[in-house]
Amino acid sequence: MHHHLINQISHFIKLSDAEKEWISDRFATRRYEKGDYFLREGQVCREAGFIEKGLVRYFVTKEDGEDLTVDFNKEQEFTCNYASFLDHSPSNTSIQCIEPTTILCISYDDLQQLYLHVEEGQKFGRLICEYLYVLAIKKVDTIYRQQPEQRYLQFLDRYPELVSRLPQYYISSYVGVKPPSLSRIRKRLAT
Amino acid sequence: MHHHLINQISHFIKLSDAEKEWISDRFATRRYEKGDYFLREGQVCREAGFIEKGLVRYFVTKEDGEDLTVDFNKEQEFTCNYASFLDHSPSNTSIQCIEPTTILCISYDDLQQLYLHVEEGQKFGRLICEYLYVLAIKKVDTIYRQQPEQRYLQFLDRYPELVSRLPQYYISSYVGVKPPSLSRIRKRLAT
């Protein structure tokens, strides 16, 4: 029984004991080394994941080969490229493990079964999507309203724990600037 | 009976005739003049709308009072600040009618009733949210990967019809630059 997973789902809907068992059985445990990919850009994201342990980053690759880190997920969070997962389109992002990571995975078809089989399954699907939607919108808002300097401050505020788990160039990429520029920002802030 | 509305919903789920009637009855018709607000920043978005006729723009207001246009919706599209609507939080965007506009409105509670009362109601809630999610993600992607010039070209491509319905400064705001800069972009492209 995947307790962390069941606990997270239980934040959204009520589950009977039988349903907890049934759900646990749909998830397969996958282990990844640092640097391994959960998903590569261009692939269809066929499984949704729940991070049992570890840390992943999402990035897009520009035409010139540069990659831009757009998000992070850590233990006790769900991970997948939801847009690709939903409509079986090629993913526009890669998801890479940047620590040794354990992910519980469920296939698209099994998740659809979950929506049907579990009493409040459809509601869970709706709520999880609504949750992800709100996150996505906040992201848009951040990009629209904030300067790189503010985004850096916000990153420090929101992910204080990740600062020590991440190399600086992932942070600069997340903030939307190049490493030299993040250095300048840090210098400005230090005064 | 609101036929346009029912048609749109029928793209997502099957509806019985009785359900079509029932749904139609939950929506109230509201009319707006050019410049009127469907929603103001800071208010909670308590109704979801379906635009029968007209055109609205979404904008956020920065601390310095400047507003940034983040999206448009036109006839036959749903409109609301979904994040605010979902969790009753103050909206971070305003929605303003920029043409005389007719909107069919349903309250939050009635929509929850719809999820329960209509056979495939929960599924509709999930699918509409998944649809909005994919749109939001595309928006993030656009901001991340594209320069203002590319966003302008994409705007021309995606909303050719809106070019003539919108003043230029809404377009420049949507593209993410100031009017003088959009002029420079247009000049560059003209050569």
Added chain:
DNA sequence: CCTATCCGTTAACCCAGGTTAATAAATTAC
């Protein structure tokens, strides 16, 4: 312990968009 590699900072120069203000064009009002 020394070397090679990686990473973060710094400097110099470049460029796109911001800012401000003036002007021209297009709408709207009367």
Added chain:
DNA sequence: GTAATTTATTAACCTGGGTTAACGGATAGG
């Protein structure tokens, strides 16, 4: 049809991040 207002363009100057390359510190491997 003319005046008033709003909107679009242009010019001059400013600013912050990009680019490239050099340097220094840290880390890892031998």
